[in-house]
Amino acid sequence: MPKTTRASLLSLAMAGLWAGVSPAVHAQSLIELYQSARAYDATYQSARLQFDANVARADQARANILPTAALAGTATRTELEITPVSNPLLNRGYNTQTATLNASQPLYRPANWALFSQSKYQLEVARAQLESAEQDLIVRTSQAYFDVLASQDSLTFVKAQKAAVAEQLASARRNFEVGTATITDTREAQARFDLVLAQEIAAENDLRVKKIALDQLVGKQDAQPRGLSAPLVLPPLEPMEVDTWVQKSQAHPGIRQAQSNLEIARLEVVRAEAGNKPTLDLTASYAAGRNPNGTASSVANSRTNTAAVGVAFNLPLFAGFSTQNRIRETLALGERAQSDLEGARRSIAQNTRTAFFGVVSGQGQVKALEAAELSSQSALDANRLGYQVGVRINIDVLNSQSQLFQTKRDLARARYDVLVGSLRLRQASGALAEQDLQTINALLVR
Numbered sequence: 001m002p003k004t005t006r007a008s009l010l011s012l013a014m015a016g017l018w019a020g021v022s023p024a025v026h027a028q029s030l031i032e033l034y035q036s037a038r039a040y041d042a043t044y045q046s047a048r049l050q051f052d053a054n055v056a057r058a059d060q061a062r063a064n065i066l067p068t069a070a071l072a073g074t075a076t077r078t079e080l081e082i083t084p085v086s087n088p089l090l091n092r093g094y095n096t097q098t099a100t101l102n103a104s105q106p107l108y109r110p111a112n113w114a115l116f117s118q119s120k121y122q123l124e125v126a127r128a129q130l131e132s133a134e135q136d137l138i139v140r141t142s143q144a145y146f147d148v149l150a151s152q153d154s155l156t157f158v159k160a161q162k163a164a165v166a167e168q169l170a171s172a173r174r175n176f177e178v179g180t181a182t183i184t185d186t187r188e189a190q191a192r193f194d195l196v197l198a199q200e201i202a203a204e205n206d207l208r209v210k211k212i213a214l215d216q217l218v219g220k221q222d223a224q225p226r227g228l229s230a231p232l233v234l235p236p237l238e239p240m241e242v243d244t245w246v247q248k249s250q251a252h253p254g255i256r257q258a259q260s261n262l263e264i265a266r267l268e269v270v271r272a273e274a275g276n277k278p279t280l281d282l283t284a285s286y287a288a289g290r291n292p293n294g295t296a297s298s299v300a301n302s303r304t305n306t307a308a309v310g311v312a313f314n315l316p317l318f319a320g321f322s323t324q325n326r327i328r329e330t331l332a333l334g335e336r337a338q339s340d341l342e343g344a345r346r347s348i349a350q351n352t353r354t355a356f357f358g359v360v361s362g363q364g365q366v367k368a369l370e371a372a373e374l375s376s377q378s379a380l381d382a383n384r385l386g387y388q389v390g391v392r393i394n395i396d397v398l399n400s401q402s403q404l405f406q407t408k409r410d411l412a413r414a415r416y417d418v419l420v421g422s423l424r425l426r427q428a429s430g431a432l433a434e435q436d437l438q439t440i441n442a443l444l445v446r
Helices: 003-021 030-040 042-065 110-178 183-218 242-251 253-276 322-389 394-428 436-441
Strands: 068-080 092-108 279-291 302-314
Touching: 030 042, 030 110, 030 183, 030 436, 042 110, 110 183, 110 253, 110 394, 110 436, 183 394, 242 253, 242 322, 242 394, 253 322, 322 394, 394 436
Parallel strands: none
Antiparallel strands: 068 092, 092 279, 279 302
16 A cells, blocks of 8 residues: 555544544633533542631721620619518619610720731732642643543544554564465564554543543533644743743742731731720720619619729730740741741742742653654654565564654644643743633633
């Protein structure tokens, strides 16, 4: 069979297999599956609800600097009996009704104001944590998305390789029957065919597992990600200077969280030092009492109203050295928060550099594998022609086929790794956002 015809059949077989593996009728884009994951993923929902709880917790600190008021009321019934009886009118029952309204306003409470300031930084910590959870969801969804595509590619290439090996096996059998080849060619082709069958079973199972992981993440049954369009041109990495990415990483949510924790620790020192300072509150009260049946000393109906306004002053004198030890504790925790901030900066800078060079290396691998694919295809064509004219043996053709399909598989995986790596780079630098998925989404089959 002419090599052009073989190549055409191989292309048609791969196209048919790809259509069978990844139907495009119900395929979803990366953006669509990310939106589904955002509404379904339990990890992200937990982070979002934790943020809502942290917002409410931060607002609670405001109550310590605002006025407070309380209303209390009592109603009692008293039965009075005096013996010996000196006045029969005094042996009776009477009711007592009281209502009291108390209010206070802190005038000088440095610990409360420090706690209120801490709540603002705690809110920033919660916001940074939610942002990190959003970025993590973007990366996890993209990774699961391209894992399915990579498994589909692997299965497609294995099936195409199986068809090519089956063709070579049939050719070896025909040549053996007519006496132009030895039984060795047939056995080598049969061994390679059996190996490809085992690889096909493994690829089918891997695809099944990857699809289950994607379905669980996005909350859909049988999610079908769209493949990359062909020909594919990967977007360039901009900017191409690693130092620029490291500078951008200073706005990373992890660094912002560590900075807020440092400010919280510093304010905790202020709260501890407030244990030695006085407090001053403005107080007010109003009380009303009513005895509609008199009292123990009088049978006349009575009513009393009492109002009071004042200030309450309190000066701590000695608390068993607890305040001094609390100050020492908070100072040590403040130094630890400073070390944590410096550690976060170093770690994020290192992660950014690692992710940057990973993307650069991946782009280089893609270019090298694209060249290797062309070379492998040429080597396969040459070995097939040499086998037909008798200057190559069957194992040469089989090895060339394996090399070609392995190169195709590695090239597809390298492209996916570059796309996911670019998202990881933005995550490492703290700049990852949902809009970054639009660039990748534009590369998908429409």
